[in-house]
Amino acid sequence: TTTTAVIFKGGVVLGADTRATGGNIVMNKNCSKIHYLAKNMYCLGAGTAADTEYTTRLMAGKLELLAMSMRRIVPVKSAVRMLKQMLFRYQGHVSAALIVGGVDMLGPKIVSIAPHGSSDNAPYLAMGSGSIAAMSVLETNFRPDMTAEEAVKLVRDAINAGVTNDLFSGSNIDICVITIDGAQVIRPYEQNQPEVLKKANNYTFPRGTTTVLSQGVRKVDYHIVSTEIRKT
Numbered sequence: 245t246t247t248t249a250v251i252f253k254g255g256v257v258l259g260a261d262t263r264a265t266g267g268n269i270v271m272n273k274n275c276s277k278i279h280y281l282a283k284n285m286y287c288l289g290a291g292t293a294a295d296t297e298y299t300t301r302l303m304a305g306k307l308e309l310l311a312m313s314m315r316r317i318v319p320v321k322s323a324v325r326m327l328k329q330m331l332f333r334y335q336g337h338v339s340a341a342l343i344v345g346g347v348d349m350l351g352p353k354i355v356s357i358a359p360h361g362s363s364d365n366a367p368y369l370a371m372g373s374g375s376i377a378a379m380s381v382l383e384t385n386f387r388p389d390m391t392a393e394e395a396v397k398l399v400r401d402a403i404n405a406g407v408t409n410d411l412f413s414g415s416n417i418d419i420c421v422i423t424i425d426g427a428q429v430i431r432p433y434e435q436n437q438p439e440v441l442k443k444a445n446n447y448t449f450p451r452g453t454t455t456v457l458s459q460g461v462r463k464v465d466y467h468i469v470s471t472e473i474r475k476t
């Protein structure tokens with residue numbers, strides 16, 4: 245996996261490839277590694293697919309309850325603290341390497357969280373097996389206060405470096421742009437993997453293809469046991 249995130253003038257841009265592997269086999273050519281956490285917050289996941297999916301979905305539920313009880317937009321740092329404390333508790337056995345990105349009352353923010361629970365704040369981040377290739381692009385080309393377009397191009401180039409050089413990264417590039425006005429997930433942003441045809445052939449057969457030997461209506465009587473509403 246190659247995942248990257250950058251901060252730009254008005255928000256954050258997240259990016260990921262779409263390859264899932266099992267050994268040397270591509271298990272999924274178009275999986276989604278950008279997970280919803282809240283309206284203002286998304287999370288990139290690398291590592292074990294089951295762990296990143298479960299962890300982010302669990303966190304999204306907790307954040308929704310927190311937002312309701314606080315009647316506030318949940319700050320990115322709250323989600324980061326909850327995630328890292330859970331991962332630390334599991335001592336790295338939950339193999340989720342995450343980058344949380346979003347915009348809150350304190351401004352745009354991206355934080356990487358390693359499976360053991362350590363976290364890093366920075367204006368640009370990369371995680372996953374392709375992160376070395378991606379980071380080479382970020383280190384070379386990152387500038388503070390980029391426009392959204394420039395940030396998207398930089399993230400795209402960084403993910404493309406992983407797709408090109410890391411065999412555990414590949415297929416499409418998905419992008420997510422988050423500003424104070426909201427979040428936009430672009431999937432795919434760049435397609436290297438054609439869509440899988442949903443139905444290769446047409447399986448609707450004309451009426452009469454199968455001979456009808458007999459037909460009838462079977463009467464079933466349901467006994468009404470009790471109509472009283474049980475007092476609990």
Ligand SMILES: C#CCCCC(=O)N[C@@H](Cc1ccccc1)C(=O)N[C@@H](CC(C)C)B(O)O
Binds near residue numbers: 266277292372
């Ligand atoms: C579909 C399917 C099965 C996915 C298996 C599965 O988690 N693959 C992992 C690699 C791995 C990890 C631990 C044990 C074995 C295989 C994988 O592809 N991780 C990518 C990210 C996830 C979210 C897709 B990336 O980090 O390379």
